[in-house]
Amino acid sequence: MARLGLRPTDRTAYLIIFLTTIGLWGTIEYKVRSVDRRTARLERKVDLVLESLGVEYVDPALDEVDTLVREGKKIQAIKRYRIITGANLSEAKDAVERMEV
Incomplete structure (x- = not known):
């Protein structure tokens, strides 16, 4: 890293940015999956309601x-x-x- 002209504090800053980005990405992915699961449950419930009413959509x-x-x-x-x-x-x-x- 010395050849690139990065000081130890620069490397630490880049590492912190990298780890923060990975953490945020994981959080966003978890939230999206959670919304997908909730949406699928709602769709199943709507399908059951339509089926019980005898309505075909x-x-x-x-x-x-x-x-x-x-x-x-x-x-x-x-x-x-x-x-x-x-x-x-x-x-x-x-x-x-x-x-x-």
């Missing part, structure tokens, strides 16, 4: 996915669902399987 953007499901093209339906919604593979698979019923 189909998002107009998902008409293409619904058509693929009815045609028996499950894999293409999952892929299209992921593109439209940004869901991960597991979420898309669960959603498409719910559409099959």
Whole structure:
């Protein structure tokens, strides 16, 4: 480090900045995951309420996915669902399987 012209105090400052950044990143990631879990729980609850009321809600953007499901093209339906919604593979698979019923 001496060749770079950094004094020990400079290295300490960079280390503190680096560790603070890592800590903040971890905190933000934890919060985002927490919000994702809460959102998923709320979505499941809304789905249960709709199901208990006998209401079927189909998002107009998902008409293409619904058509693929009815045609028996499950894999293409999952892929299209992921593109439209940004869901991960597991979420898309669960959603498409719910559409099959």
